[in-house]
Amino acid sequence: MSDVIDASGAPRPVGIYPHARRVGNLLFLSGIGPRDPAGNGIPGNEYFADGRVRSHDIAAQARAVFANVRAVLDASGSRWEDLVDITVYLTDMARDFAAYNAVWAEHFPDPATAPCRTTLGIDALPTPIAIELKCVAAFKE
Template sequence: MTSSQYVDTLNAPRPRGHYAQARIAGDLIFTAGFGPVDPATGALVGPGDVAEQTRQTLRNLQAVLAEAGATLADVVKLTAFLEDPDRDWDAYDAVFPEFFQPPYPARLTAGAHLGTILVEIEAVAVRPGSQTLAPGPQ
């Protein structure tokens, strides 16, 4: 069995159940799904505003990755869920260039019932300095 490390930071929302904010396994970091919650207050950020909720969600991912020694530049795959993809896709997608530069990570975005939030995102990142990834297009 492969050993792994838990990632835990107060700079991202605390788990609401029996799961880790992230796990490191070998050269990879797997995050939990995060939503638009302010980790300091526990309050929902940007009610009704998918762009602001996406920004907060990505800030939460940044905090967990930082605790694991990585950045959003190390992300290779994102999985995202939108409460209403037809309504919110454009505003959600427009936020990504604020946080990512080409080559962008691979990404899946799907619709899901999320209750009071509009977006949830999880990530897989490669630990800096690993040889897991080949260079991108030249």
């Protein structure tokens, strides 16, 4: 049996799935992006008149993603320190990895206490975002 987590402080999922699901002492977060919970805007994106993305600010998006992850953790009763594994999806690895890595270091300054991490370069995400995180947390017994 598992508990479904709905985080009112996080942006709504873009599909039919929960923000997270708790199974035993593990919390599995669905993919979390940088959309603003209030207005659904994407921080750091600049657009052409036709709506296509002209440019993005990966640092702004990374900070927004981390804030959204915190909102889901808070809604579940978990904490930032409970994160054990994060998969990072970047749509422009060559351009964005260094800046993303710098924001990561702001949030996880000590490698001894940071969660494990895998970073993947991908072609696209379902909305015009440049980053998405897939996280697993472990509740303290």
